[in-house]
Amino acid sequence: MELTQILRADAVKAVGAAGSKKRLFLELGDMAAAAHGLDAAEVASALQERESLGPTGVGKGIALPHARMETIERVLGVFIRLEKPLEFDAVDRQPVDLIFALLAPQDAGVEHLKALALVSRTMRDGGLCSKLRANSEPGTLHTLLTETPKVQAA
Numbered sequence: 001m002e003l004t005q006i007l008r009a010d011a012v013k014a015v016g017a018a019g020s021k022k023r024l025f026l027e028l029g030d031m032a033a034a035a036h037g038l039d040a041a042e043v044a045s046a047l048q049e050r051e052s053l054g055p056t057g058v059g060k061g062i063a064l065p066h067a068r069m070e071t072i073e074r075v076l077g078v079f080i081r082l083e084k085p086l087e088f089d090a091v092d093r094q095p096v097d098l099i100f101a102l103l104a105p106q107d108a109g110v111e112h113l114k115a116l117a118l119v120s121r122t123m124r125d126g127g128l129c130s131k132l133r134a135n136s137e138p139g140t141l142h143t144l145l146t147e148t149p150k151v152q153a154a
Contacts, residue, residue: 001114003122004146006102007077011035012145014136017084021051024086025065028101031078038103042071047101057090061133062123066102066116075104075115081132081141098123098132100145 011031018024022044029044046067050056057063078101085095100119104112122145123129131144 001111001118002146003077003118006075006115006119007079007100007142007145008035009139009142011076011078012138012142013079014081014083014138014141016082018080018082018086021086021088022048024080024082024099025051027080028065028078028099031080032076032101032103035078036072036076036103038069038072038076042069043067043103046103055089055091057088057092057094057096058120058123059090059092059094060126060129061085061090061094061097062129063088063090063096063099064102064116064119064123065099066104066112068104068106068108068112070106072103072105075102075108075111077102077115077119079141079145081136083136098129 025044025047029040032038032043033040050067082097085097088096
């Protein structure tokens, strides 16, 4: 599995600020609707529901919100870079500015876990994160994310 299979160019965006987690999830829902034809409110609700089980802020300014949904057939990704970091209850208590959301089919056990592992490993690359933070052009962000050294999921 590679990020090019998960993340489309039109599912990447730089945003000034989100204001709150709820607003961020609504923005992710809008992006998933535009890029993948999903129901924006359903996406936002699924992400919020998963987040209520425990924060998905993994530290170093990165959040990996994810949810399973009945209405999709394969793992899909949406990426936002925030100009103004958002308080996210991350494990290191630092606000987040790089958000890579994953949406998976309800029954995509291993596929979902492989995608989450791939995204997690990709986002742990400090050099990549620095480049992402230095750019706001969606095309450049997409290229940076998908042309990183190919790391295979487990």
